[in-house]
Amino acid sequence: MSRKQVAIVYTSRVTVPGTLELADEILKDYRIVNIIDDSLLDDVLAAGKLTRDVTRRIVQYCLAAEDGGADVILSQCSSVGEAIDVARAVVRVPIVKIDEPMAEEAVRLGPRVAVAATLPTTLDPTCRLIERTATAMEKQVRITRVLAEGAFDKLRAGDTAAHNSMVMAKLEEVRDAVDVIVLAQGSMAVLVPELQDWGKPVLTSPRLGIERVRQVLESQ
Known part of the structure; x- marks a missing residue:
């Protein structure tokens, strides 16, 4: 029987090591797939807010995670939490906001x-x-x-x-x-x-x- 899969979506490399350390402890029985696009946070910071473009890309990454077999998606970034509200409307698997x-x-x-x-x-x-x-x-x-x-x-x-x-x-x-x-x-x-x-x-x-x-x- 294949292991269940968790896809983690990141907007910065800064949080990757700490997140994976916790995942190794708490989610050791599950397969972890990491989706990292550190341009997302840079674009949010440059605009001073969450933008439509970043929201669209977050939704696309969540859809890709679902298509890749994720049983649960974890959004690691609090700055894009409101983009996850949009993604939840179109993605069939559960999406957890880290915060x-x-x-x-x-x-x-x-x-x-x-x-x-x-x-x-x-x-x-x-x-x-x-x-x-x-x-x-x-x-x-x-x-x-x-x-x-x-x-x-x-x-x-x-x-x-x-x-x-x-x-x-x-x-x-x-x-x-x-x-x-x-x-x-x-x-x-x-x-x-x-x-x-x-x-x-x-x-x-x-x-x-x-x-x-x-x-x-x-x-x-």
Whole structure:
């Protein structure tokens, strides 16, 4: 009997190693297929928003994953989450947004939620996702937005220490005013060790998202 297949769609190479490390741990019994187009995030950043062209390409990649035999598709990028809403209308297999389980947990742990990002193109959609999730769960949330501009460029250049320092400085400003901290981008998971002693729940999308993929596979 052939193994079930998971297709992971990436918009940046930065998140590939960490995602695959978690997949090796959580999805070791399944075949993993990686679809990587790092021009997608570049195009979103250049436009300052999700564009029709990027949405169309995301849908095409999801259709290709389905045609290639994927049982579940994982969208790894929070900046294109609203493109996945379009893809879900035309793709027959389940598509998991990596940040959906994180949003659900943030609503449960709130109501005061800090959403931290290093890209404005991720911050806005993540805040909207948490707000929609709260509405669906019939809960109230108060979101504090935290943007560490320039930190993603440091990470992409390989300077993890500078990235972490920039984000930590921004989080310190809101630390005492929130119940839970959401690290909106998968690339920000590198911060978790530095936040473990803060006494606040810190949520990242990769582990929760990949665990959701396994749950979907096990339910099929």
